[in-house]
Amino acid sequence: MQIVLATHNAHKVTELGAILGAAVEGLELLGYDGPEPVEDGTSYLENALIKARAAYAHTGVTSMADDSGIAVEILGGSPGIFSARWAGGRDNVANRQLLLSQLGDVAQEHRAAAFVCTIALVGPDGETSFTGIWPGRVATEEHGEHGFGYDPIFIPEGFEVTAAELEPEVKNSMSHRALALEQLVSYLNAIAE
């Protein structure tokens, strides 16, 4: 079975292709260099579907795409779908610094947050989606060198260190993305039977 990953990022295709290829027999992940749609959805799911639908429409091959972000409870779920450009541009450092400034000295018990990842799969058999949620809280300052995005200011539930301080293998076994991928793998193995 072939699946197009709706991203122009070849590194992501290689990385995810290795993971999915090991988990689903005969699965081949393909890159995508077709038109990139405007992500103007109002939810993670809508944005993931917009990308997957565009790739499926262009290639005719079952396509997947994801959308993810950090949802902060006291901000009503924001930054959410705006996580990647929270400070106005696509600058992870600025995004993190802004979120820390906004929360200021909000007490630990009110800093609950979660990383969210939704994967959409669009093909001849229809559309489906899988969502992984990684609960935790927003730290009060940056820590750690691993990871990217909001990892250095996100303390996962059950830990006292940030996601950027976890070994990649640890993070990759429990992250929002890992949980969404687990569901995708179960689904793909089920429909392959």
Next chain:
Amino acid sequence: MQIVLATHNAHKVTELGAILGAAVEGLELLGYDGPEPVEDGTSYLENALIKARAAYAHTGVTSMADDSGIAVEILGGSPGIFSARWAGGRDNVANRQLLLSQLGDVAQEHRAAAFVCTIALVGPDGETSFTGIWPGRVATEEHGEHGFGYDPIFIPEGFEVTAAELEPEVKNSMSHRALALEQLVSYLNAIAE
């Protein structure tokens, strides 16, 4: 009847004192120069209560305070209680520019927002509160010279101009603050009978 307005801003006391004095017979609004508490509440009401309680504890006179902000639907109600320092500092221009950047080219039908104002009243007879909501949407650019805060990027429902383009008398007859004050006035007149 005397009420302390829990703010160090003498201009606010004069302005609101004139409005309330005209609406409630015998009402005298007093200023406050006592300690200012940390506003660490998680809602408009909590923050207003924190300020009113502190003034009442210090003066022994019935005290009022308000908290207000802009709630954007697609941001889950944010900036909300963080409106005044959304960009990290107390800079209205930076706050507005950040909110416009965050929403980017989000379509008009998804830009719903509301100005919210909660007034808390704390005194020997207990605590009560009044909330005014002014619905509208976030504009795509700044317009207008009147008003302050988010006024230049807020288009009230029923208008095609921003709150900063409205004549002050028009704004002051329908704003979130006006609606909350109306309720306070009704309450004060009712308990005075």
